[in-house]
Structure formats: C-alpha cells, structure tokens
Amino acid sequence: MNKNEMLEIEIKLEGRSQSLDSAFKSLGDTLGRTTRVTSIYFDTADRRLWSRGLTLRLRAKDGRHELTMKRETGGLERSEWSAVIDGPVPDPGALPSGAPREEFGLILPEELTEWHRTEVRRQKKVTNIGEATVEVSLDRGRIMAAGRELPVEELEIELLGGPEDSVARIARSQVMQRSVHVAVESKAARGVALAEGSSPASRKFKRPALTRSDTVASAFATIVSATARQVAGNLAASRDGSDPEGVHQLRVGLRRLRSALSLFRDHLGPSAEVLKTDARSALQAMGPARDLDVFLTQMLPPVEAAHPASQPLQRLRGIAEAARAVAYADLRRTLDGRPFNRMLLDLLGAQDVTLLLNGTPEAPLTPVATGLLRKRHRKLMRTGENFATMPLEQRHEVRIAAKKLRYAIDFLGGLFPGETARPYRKGMSRLQDDLGHLNDAAVTSDLVDRLAATDAEARIGAAVIKGWYAHRLAAIEPEMIEAWLAFSSTPVFWEQRKPRKSGKKEKWQ
Numbered sequence: 001m002n003k004n005e006m007l008e009i010e011i012k013l014e015g016r017s018q019s020l021d022s023a024f025k026s027l028g029d030t031l032g033r034t035t036r037v038t039s040i041y042f043d044t045a046d047r048r049l050w051s052r053g054l055t056l057r058l059r060a061k062d063g064r065h066e067l068t069m070k071r072e073t074g075g076l077e078r079s080e081w082s083a084v085i086d087g088p089v090p091d092p093g094a095l096p097s098g099a100p101r102e103e104f105g106l107i108l109p110e111e112l113t114e115w116h117r118t119e120v121r122r123q124k125k126v127t128n129i130g131e132a133t134v135e136v137s138l139d140r141g142r143i144m145a146a147g148r149e150l151p152v153e154e155l156e157i158e159l160l161g162g163p164e165d166s167v168a169r170i171a172r173s174q175v176m177q178r179s180v181h182v183a184v185e186s187k188a189a190r191g192v193a194l195a196e197g198s199s200p201a202s203r204k205f206k207r208p209a210l211t212r213s214d215t216v217a218s219a220f221a222t223i224v225s226a227t228a229r230q231v232a233g234n235l236a237a238s239r240d241g242s243d244p245e246g247v248h249q250l251r252v253g254l255r256r257l258r259s260a261l262s263l264f265r266d267h268l269g270p271s272a273e274v275l276k277t278d279a280r281s282a283l284q285a286m287g288p289a290r291d292l293d294v295f296l297t298q299m300l301p302p303v304e305a306a307h308p309a310s311q312p313l314q315r316l317r318g319i320a321e322a323a324r325a326v327a328y329a330d331l332r333r334t335l336d337g338r339p340f341n342r343m344l345l346d347l348l349g350a351q352d353v354t355l356l357l358n359g360t361p362e363a364p365l366t367p368v369a370t371g372l373l374r375k376r377h378r379k380l381m382r383t384g385e386n387f388a389t390m391p392l393e394q395r396h397e398v399r400i401a402a403k404k405l406r407y408a409i410d411f412l413g414g415l416f417p418g419e420t421a422r423p424y425r426k427g428m429s430r431l432q433d434d435l436g437h438l439n440d441a442a443v444t445s446d447l448v449d450r451l452a453a454t455d456a457e458a459r460i461g462a463a464v465i466k467g468w469y470a471h472r473l474a475a476i477e478p479e480m481i482e483a484w485l486a487f488s489s490t491p492v493f494w495e496q497r498k499p500r501k502s503g504k505k506e507k508w509q
Contacts, residue, residue, distance in 0.1 A: 008070070008078045008159035011171040011348070012439040015180030020155050023174045024138045027157070027175075028127030032136070037122045041191055042112040050104050055188040056112070059091045067091070069099055072186060073126045073229055115193030116145030120152055129170055132162030143187060145195035154183055168349025175341045182341050184232040202245040203233030205256060207410055214365040218262050223411050227257040228347050238286075239335055241328045244293035251286050254279045257347065258408040258493075263372055271346075276341035285334040291447055292324040297442045303468050312461030319451050319458055369412040373494045376405040387484045392438065392473070399435035399485075406432060413493075420493040427487035434480040 081099040085410035120141030143150040148257040179474040230253030237246025
C-alpha cells in the first residue's frame with residue numbers, strides 16, 4: 001500500500017429500526033452528532049470506472065468538497081484514495097498519486113456524469129471497544145437515480161485503529177444480541193443497480209494470485225479472502241432471487257471455503273473446523289432453492305420442448321414454481337438469521353492467519369502445494385478405480401473427489417505455470433461436465449418424486465422426466481467412460497515424473 005492509499009475496513013448491519021437504534025446506543029457512551037450527508041457518484045457514459053470495480057464519489061465537507069475513489073471488493077476491506085478540492089467538479093486528476101490511473105486511463109471532468117446520489121441523515125460517533133477505535137455511523141435516507149428512489153437504513157462500523165478483525169467481532173456481538181444482519185452491498189453498488197434498473201449482479205470466484213515467495217500462512221489468508229469475497233459478493237443477488245446464478249455462486253463460494261479448510265487442515269486450529277461445519281449447515285439450507293432453480297431453468301425446459309402440449313409437465317412446473325417461491329423465502333430467512341451471519345462474520349474476520357495455530361505456517365508454499373495437489377490427485381485416482389464398471393451411484397463419490405481437486409488447482413495451480421497445465425485442466429473440465437450431468441439427473445429424479453407426491457397428473461410428468469434423463473444418461477455413458485480414461489492417463493503438471501503402467505492405460509501418481 002502506498003502512502004496516499006487508505007485501507008478502509010468496515011462492516012454494515014441492516015435490520016429493524018429499533019434494533020439499529022439499540023445497537024448504535026450500545027456502542028459507546030455518547031449519542032454522537034447528527035449531520036446531513038449528500039454523496040454524488042460519477043462515472044463515464046461507458047461505465048469505465050464501475051466496470052473495473054471502482055467508484056468516484058463527491059461529497060461536500062466543511063465548505064469544501066471531498067473527492068474519493070474506492071475499489072469495490074464485496075468484502076470487508078476496500079482501498080480508497082481521497083483529496084479535498086475547492087469546487088464541486090469531479091476531476092480524477094486531483095486524486096493522490098497512488099490512485100489506480102493505469103486501470104482507467106485519462107478521464108477528463110467533462111467526461112463524467114452523475115449516475116446516482118445518496119442523501120442520508122447520519123448519526124456518528126467515535127468510540128473505543130476493547131483494543132479497537134471505531135467510528136460508528138447510523139444512516140437513514142435514500143438513494144436516488146434515474147427518477148427512482150431506494151430507502152437506506154444501516155449501521156456502519158469502521159475501524160480507525162486496532163486489530164483488523166475487531167469490526168467483525170464487534171458486529172458479531174450485535175448479530176447475536178439483536179435482529180440485525182450483515183449488509184455487504186455498498187451504497188454505490190445499490191445506486192448502480194437502481195440507475196440501470198437491474199438486479200444485483202452475481203460474483204464469480206477470482207483465482208488468488210499466489211507466488212513462489214508465499215508461505216503457507218500468506219497463501220491461506222489470500223485463499224480465504226478470495227472465498228470470502230465470493231460468498232459476501234453474492235448475498236444481494238441471492239436475496240433478490242431473480243437470477244439463479246446468485247445462489248449458485250454463493251454455494252460455490254461456501255464449497256470453496258470448505259475445500260480450502262480441508263486442504264490446509266494440518267496447519268489449522270479448532271476454530272477452522274467450526275467455520276467448516278457452519279458453512280456446511282448454510283449449504284444444506286440453500287440446497288432446495290438451488291435444486292429447484294436447476295430443475296426449472298435447465299432440466300425441465302428440454303423435456304417441455306419435446307412435449308410442448310403436455311398437461312402433466314405443465315402441472316409439474318406449477319408445483320415446482322410454487323415450491324421455489326417457498327424455498328427462496330426460507331433462503332432469505334437463513335441469510336438474515338443469526339447462525340448464517342455469525343458464520344459470515346467469522347469468515348470475514350478470519351482473513352489473517354489467526355486460524356493457523358498448528359503445523360508450520362511460515363513454511364514455503366511451493367513444496368507444500370505440490371504435496372497437497374498430489375494427495376488430492378491420488379484420492380481421485382483411488383476413488384475412480386474400475387470407473388467403467390462401477391454403479392452410477394458410486395460415481396457420485398468420483399464427482400466429489402474431482403471437484404475437490406479442481407478447487408485445489410484453482411487455489412494453487414498458478415504456482416506451476418506452463419503449457420503442461422492446459423491438457424490436465426481441459427481433461428478435468430470434460431470429466432466434470434459429464435459427472436455433473438450425472439448428478440443433475442440423479443437430483444432431478446429425487447426432486448420430481450417429491451414434487452409430484454400424491455398428485456396423479458404431476459406423477460405422469462415426473463415419469464416422463466425420469467425416462468427422458470435415463471435415456472440421456474445411457475447415451476452419454478460411453479463418453480463419460482472415455483473422459484475418465486483420458487483424464488486418468490494425463491500427466492500432472494505440478495511435478496514431472498515418469499508414468500507407471502496400470503493395465504491398458506498409464507496412471508500418473
């Protein structure tokens with residue numbers, strides 16, 4: 001971090017007005033001072049800043065104006081660059097020298113237009129809690145864009161000094177005492193969605209940029225931070241529910257977190273196992289919504305296209321849509337509930353190395369990474385022995401082992417650049433696609449039985465769907481076996497060793 005860059009560490013809480021008032025009063029002895037704050041957000045017509053995860057805000061301050069650029073991460077920490085300017089004209093050139101100009105290039109003031117603004121009544125105070133000094137703000141007001149408005153009511157806890165996990169611990173205590181939950185979507189993100197008339201966007205995983213100079217501790221911290229951003233970055237889209245990708249990416253983020261905790265378990269203390277268990281509970285709670293999304297958007301449409309006038313299929317769709325509405329209502333309760341928010345705050349507060357209580361956290365990463373990838377690869381090879389003749393149900397375990405290896409490669413594969421990685425990744429992707437079709441068909445078979453239950457007409461539709469996918473699985477069976485055989489004989493890329501003969505195919509260990 002350069003001297004002109006600040007690292008903002010904060011957590012926002014939402015909930016009932018009474019609960020937010022109570023939380024604000026409990027954090028410090030004073031009532032604080034109240035001001036009215038107007039913030040105007042600017043960007044170019046082609047969204048040059050927002051498309052790069054940046055925001056530019058102008059705010060009146062003590063008779064002058066404060067221009068601030070922030071990097072949106074979807075997590076606990078955000079970089080920011082600020083400058084006090086004389087007039088109300090947003091000029092990126094006035095930002096400190098550390099601002100990421102190389103990312104957006106030259107932008108003249110006349111290229112910028114207002115996209116949205118916020119007007120809030122802010123009650124603010126600074127207080128000491130334990131070893132930390134925090135600024136606590138209670139905002140009530142509105143976001144305005146394109147002639148539309150969105151209410152804002154949130155409590156913000158920002159770290160001014162002390163341990164970096166302090167805000168997570170402070171927010172955790174409030175979550176456990178009051179009807180409040182974590183709000184990770186910034187006012188800027190909500191303003192963008194309001195201006196564009198769009199729903200909250202989902203966020204995919206961004207592979208961590210590890211290097212051979214990393215230690216086990218620094219690598220784990222980077223990986224956990226990446227999974228935290230994926231989890232937190234998909235909460236708004238999951239609550240909204242209009243794009244099934246939100247819940248999907250949220251669940252993938254939780255799976256990646258569990259995979260990282262398993263991968264590094266020899267270096268972790270007991271608190272890591274608690275976080276892993278909590279993540280599993282959250283995954284289970286989100287399963288029904290995701291299963292119904294997959295059924296309604298991927299599995300049912302091709303069968304409907306082949307039977308366009310089928311009343312039993314239409315009946316089954318109606319039942320599934322009603323069930324999905326209930327599942328999303330349950331999902332929102334989960335996301336607002338204490339267990340999930342406790343887990344989320346533990347995750348957001350665990351992005352340092354405090355979980356690395358055992359083993360040798362300062363050990364060089366590369367030899368450890370090689371061993372971890374080798375272990376995951378061998379587990380997959382053992383699980384997939386006799387793949388061509390094993391029952392379909394047993395291939396579910398192969399799919400899980402393959403997914404764990406895939407996550408490990410996403411975490412650590414960047415340490416081993418080169419062309420040797422390409423055929424391995426390509427073969428794994430092909431195998432996972434086939435195994436994914438197998439899993440979707442199995443989930444769909446169980447799901448339609450539950451949906452149809454005692455409805456005679458819907459049971460006919462369920463039988464049609466099960467027959468359709470039984471036929472499809474039989475058709476792709478040879479392709480699935482070939483994908484396994486091809487992958488199992490592909491050289492690994494993290495170490496160069498000679499293959500050992502194993503039957504007709506060569507197996508790499």
